[in-house]
Amino acid sequence: MSSDRKRTIIAGSLYIFGTVAGILSIAPEIDSSDYLLKVSENANQVIFAALFQFIMTIAYVGFAITLYPILRNYNESLALGFLSFRIIAAVLNIVGFIILLLLLSLSQKFVMAGMPDSSFFQTLGDLLRSGRDFMNHVAMILASSVGGLIFYYLLYQTKLVPRWLSIWGLFGTIFTILASFLIMYQIIDIITTIYFVLNFPLILSELTLAIWFIIKGFNIKVLSSIATYE
Numbered sequence: 001m002s003s004d005r006k007r008t009i010i011a012g013s014l015y016i017f018g019t020v021a022g023i024l025s026i027a028p029e030i031d032s033s034d035y036l037l038k039v040s041e042n043a044n045q046v047i048f049a050a051l052f053q054f055i056m057t058i059a060y061v062g063f064a065i066t067l068y069p070i071l072r073n074y075n076e077s078l079a080l081g082f083l084s085f086r087i088i089a090a091v092l093n094i095v096g097f098i099i100l101l102l103l104l105s106l107s108q109k110f111v112m113a114g115m116p117d118s119s120f121f122q123t124l125g126d127l128l129r130s131g132r133d134f135m136n137h138v139a140m141i142l143a144s145s146v147g148g149l150i151f152y153y154l155l156y157q158t159k160l161v162p163r164w165l166s167i168w169g170l171f172g173t174i175f176t177i178l179a180s181f182l183i184m185y186q187i188i189d190i191i192t193t194i195y196f197v198l199n200f201p202l203i204l205s206e207l208t209l210a211i212w213f214i215i216k217g218f219n220i221k222v223l224s225s226i227a228t229y230e
Contacts, residue, residue: 085147
């Protein structure tokens with residue numbers, strides 16, 4: 001098995017692993033109306049969610065790092081742009097991870113203080129929640145999506161995968177960017193049907209691409225048209 005083929009298998013596996021970790025990183029307590037109490041009561045679950053958010057970040061960055069040595073042989077500038085935006089998205093996601101832990105700490109202090117009827121904890125908590133939502137669903141998504149546009153354009157240009165798959169990824173990314181802008185301007189909320197519908201095409205296309213990487217990999221004819229690397 002060639003090194004190129006091994007890389008695509010690893011990349012596809014990392015994406016699927018990251019997707020599973022992303023699902024496990026959901027912390028419903030954060031979005032409840034009485035989150036200051038719920039987060040403390042479910043501290044282990046929140047820590048578990050934070051851990052998987054961190055794992056998801058590593059997996060998604062690993063996806064870009066794994067593919068970079070192949071992609072740079074076709075267009076080094078685009079390959080570097082894709083990798084750079086994935087790293088930026090990872091940094092923003094780590095900030096969201098830190099905010100989640102800060103919310104847990106605030107919730108525990110709120111309970112230790114006897115759950116006072118004070119606006120201090122609520123105001124600070126609301127600010128932290130808003131910051132986390134902005135990081136996870138706007139800033140991080142936009143950075144990742146810009147990288148995604150570069151990635152799918154590079155795939156379309158090189159024909160490393162079938163063009164229908166690249167086009168699907170491009171349109172899916174555009175819908176995801178639209179969803180993030182609608183969140184940013186408070187036109188829609190995160191936990192809504194329209195937000196899910198706008199993000200679903202990209203989720204499905206990227207899972208399809210990950211499976212394609214594992215089963216088939218990049219186009220062998222295209223790979224053989226340039227010098228191989230180690």
